[in-house]
Amino acid sequence: MFTENIKQYPSLKHHYNDVLNLINEYDEIIILRHIRPDPDAIGAQLGLKAILQYIFPNKSIAALGEEESSLNYLGRMDPVTTVDDPLVIVVDTAGAGRVDGDIAAGSKVIKIDHHPNNDPYGDINIVETGVSSTSELIFILANLWGFDNDYINDTSARLLFSGIVGDTGRFLFDNTSSMTHRIASELKKFDFDATKDMGLMNRQSISQFRFKGYLIDNFEITDKGVLGVWVPSSVLDEYGLNSNEASLSVNLYREMDEAEIWFMAVEEEDNIRVRLRSKKTVINDVAEAFGGGGHPLASGISLSSSEKIRDLTEALDRKL
Amino acid sequence: MFTENIKQYPSLKHHYNDVLNLINEYDEIIILRHIRPDPDAIGAQLGLKAILQYIFPNKSIAALGEEESSLNYLGRMDPVTTVDDPLVIVVDTAGAGRVDGDIAAGSKVIKIDHHPNNDPYGDINIVETGVSSTSELIFILANLWGFDNDYINDTSARLLFSGIVGDTGRFLFDNTSSMTHRIASELKKFDFDATKDMGLMNRQSISQFRFKGYLIDNFEITDKGVLGVWVPSSVLDEYGLNSNEASLSVNLYREMDEAEIWFMAVEEEDNIRVRLRSKKTVINDVAEAFGGGGHPLASGISLSSSEKIRDLTEALDRKL
Numbered sequence: 001m002f003t004e005n006i007k008q009y010p011s012l013k014h015h016y017n018d019v020l021n022l023i024n025e026y027d028e029i030i031i032l033r034h035i036r037p038d039p040d041a042i043g044a045q046l047g048l049k050a051i052l053q054y055i056f057p058n059k060s061i062a063a064l065g066e067e068e069s070s071l072n073y074l075g076r077m078d079p080v081t082t083v084d085d086p087l088v089i090v091v092d093t094a095g096a097g098r099v100d101g102d103i104a105a106g107s108k109v110i111k112i113d114h115h116p117n118n119d120p121y122g123d124i125n126i127v128e129t130g131v132s133s134t135s136e137l138i139f140i141l142a143n144l145w146g147f148d149n150d151y152i153n154d155t156s157a158r159l160l161f162s163g164i165v166g167d168t169g170r171f172l173f174d175n176t177s178s179m180t181h182r183i184a185s186e187l188k189k190f191d192f193d194a195t196k197d198m199g200l201m202n203r204q205s206i207s208q209f210r211f212k213g214y215l216i217d218n219f220e221i222t223d224k225g226v227l228g229v230w231v232p233s234s235v236l237d238e239y240g241l242n243s244n245e246a247s248l249s250v251n252l253y254r255e256m257d258e259a260e261i262w263f264m265a266v267e268e269e270d271n272i273r274v275r276l277r278s279k280k281t282v283i284n285d286v287a288e289a290f291g292g293g294g295h296p297l298a299s300g301i302s303l304s305s306s307e308k309i310r311d312l313t314e315a316l317d318r319k320l
Numbered sequence: 321m322f323t324e325n326i327k328q329y330p331s332l333k334h335h336y337n338d339v340l341n342l343i344n345e346y347d348e349i350i351i352l353r354h355i356r357p358d359p360d361a362i363g364a365q366l367g368l369k370a371i372l373q374y375i376f377p378n379k380s381i382a383a384l385g386e387e388e389s390s391l392n393y394l395g396r397m398d399p400v401t402t403v404d405d406p407l408v409i410v411v412d413t414a415g416a417g418r419v420d421g422d423i424a425a426g427s428k429v430i431k432i433d434h435h436p437n438n439d440p441y442g443d444i445n446i447v448e449t450g451v452s453s454t455s456e457l458i459f460i461l462a463n464l465w466g467f468d469n470d471y472i473n474d475t476s477a478r479l480l481f482s483g484i485v486g487d488t489g490r491f492l493f494d495n496t497s498s499m500t501h502r503i504a505s506e507l508k509k510f511d512f513d514a515t516k517d518m519g520l521m522n523r524q525s526i527s528q529f530r531f532k533g534y535l536i537d538n539f540e541i542t543d544k545g546v547l548g549v550w551v552p553s554s555v556l557d558e559y560g561l562n563s564n565e566a567s568l569s570v571n572l573y574r575e576m577d578e579a580e581i582w583f584m585a586v587e588e589e590d591n592i593r594v595r596l597r598s599k600k601t602v603i604n605d606v607a608e609a610f611g612g613g614g615h616p617l618a619s620g621i622s623l624s625s626s627e628k629i630r631d632l633t634e635a636l637d638r639k640l
Contacts, residue, residue, distance in 0.1 A: 170490055170491060170492065171490060171491050171504075172490065172515060172518055173515060174513075174514075174515040176508075176514070176515075177508065178505045178506070178508035178509045179505070180505075181501045181502070181504040181505035181508055182501070182502065182505040184491075184501040184504075184505075185498045185499070185500075185501035185502040185504075185505060186498070188496075188497065188498035188501055189498045193494075194494075194496070195492060195493060195494040195496070198492055199574075199575075199599070202575045203575060203576075203577045204575050204576055204577060205576075205577055205578075206541075206576060206577070206578055209536060209575070209576045210536060210537075212532070212536055213533050213536035213537050216529060216530060216532055216533035216536070217533050221526075254519075255519075255522045255523060255524050255529070256523075256524055256525075256526060256529045257523045257524060257525055257526070258525075258526055279519070
């Protein structure tokens with residue numbers, strides 16, 4: 001199905017056979033991904049594991065890393081065991097410093113990712129920025145190895161679908177291409193409950209739900225449309241949430257007509273973590289000026305004091 | 321593309337050429353849809369108009385009905401003009417009683433719909449319940465008329481995509497099939513800003529946004545998970561919303577883990593309008609017992625007094 005499209009994916013075109021050859025040489029394979037995993041990291045990691053286990057039932061393949069409990073419904077990590085000289089595959093991780101796990105010196109490493117390839121730390125680097133997600137890229141890779149969906153099964157289909165949903169905001173963001181839907185169509189031919197999984201990905205406890213009430217009652221917005229909300233640690237305590245759980249609600253403001261740029265500033269132990277989002281105005285330059293960074297429309301900053309929030313708001317306002 | 325799948329769609333298989341033959345006989349065509357239109361009604365109506373105008377540039381084709389201002393971004397209705405003996409095509413409307421517009425006695429009528437065909441009011445009835453939306457059905461129809469996407473252009477692609485997004489809750493509900501994504505993939509090959517349109521479909525004014533705060537602060541939930549919220553007319557006035565605008569927020573509760581069934585009861589002038597939703601428990605039997613009806617997981621009821629809300633809650637609780 002994808003053979004005719006392979007020119008779109010130069011690193012895949014050059015290396016998809018090399019990857020398979022290298023995997024063939026090893027009996028022990030470890031698959032890693034980035035710290036603080038999101039659905040695409042877990043979907044790509046466990047999806048690739050399911051694909052490889054399906055093709056190579058006799059190889060020992062382990063997915064390692066710290067678990068994120070809200071994503072355990074997708075599948076669990078393997079226990080860490082010491083293996084001499086495994087092949088290491090790292091998915092969805094732009095920089096070696098963000099890998100969740102140790103890579104022994106001298107190990108062969110395959111990097112598979114969709115972020116800009118500023119740190120090509122793999123012996124083979126399959127990096128394509130034109131796909132929505134690493135899960136989408138892994139589907140295409142498996143599709144090139146076999147004939148159509150030969151190497152996909154219900155388990156890997158479910159995992160890759162969840163990864164695509166995670167990184168596209170359920171087909172909302174403009175990284176969603178015609179190809180993304182084409183792949184979703186192929187994955188949906190397998191037997192899994194996509195509606196249930198998407199519900200699980202978005203599910204919230206009553207505490208998280210009531211916290212949204214706080215966010216609705218306490219934001220400020222400038223005339224031009226820069227919206228900010230301040231979440232002191234006392235509020236986190238009141239709703240029984242940690243900073244990560246609170247941050248899941250940052251996209252609440254996306255649907256408000258008047259909000260062009262918005263951020264949530266959460267007081268953590270020794271700094272203030274700011275999640276910054278924008279509908280269409282590039283904001284990662286402002287994030288960088290404040291010591292943070294990220295994507296053009298979705299960035300993060302750590303501030304040393306709440307007084308800098310006003311400066312940030314003003315800097316963002318000047319962008320509109 | 322769909323010729324190999326046509327067996328799935330018996331009414332299409334039998335009638336897709338009849339529809340084209342009938343259209344060919346007429347110079348004047350009117351396209352209607354149901355009252356209180358949603359994105360699928362408008363997307364199918366204006367999408368079909370764009371397709372027919374593209375195939376038949378010399379025919380006079382009018383889309384008629386009352387406008388819903390929140391959907392005007394998709395396109396506008398045509399002014400009503402008196403035409404002798406037009407062909408009438410009605411989309412997305414299960415029963416003749418819900419057609420928004422008059423059908424002159426003796427007119428030839430084509431019905432194109434995806435709801436159960438309890439009222440086959442057309443001279444030709446193209447009714448398929450296995451598709452997500454009437455917009456999906458119209459794409460398949462146009463695809464059968466031509467070769468692949470020959471008869472689709474940027475305008476109709478955008479409209480049909482919006483209709484599919486509307487009726488699937490943006491690919492969330494389980495009416496979303498492999499075919500739905502396949503069609504989305506074809507439509508995304510055309511030039512339109514899907515991300516922007518999906519934003520417009522979900523956009524809210526600050527009033528609607530703040531009203532969500534009311535909904536979060538004022539619901540009640542039973543131990544088993546029946547959630548209800550009461551919206552008196554004074555609250556509508558406070559937030560400057562009408563009953564229809566308020567009802568757009570009913571799906572807010574879907575993401576709450578603990579809510580299995582939920583409803584919003586809004587006080588209108590002479591009755592109480594209840595929107596009832598469920599994650600997986602069938603609830604239209606309860607809706608019918610209270611004089612309402614609808615889909616298994618999404619129904620509506622008009623109650624004569626607020627005292628019946630307690631009875632309704634109890635009846636729903638017995639379902640869990």
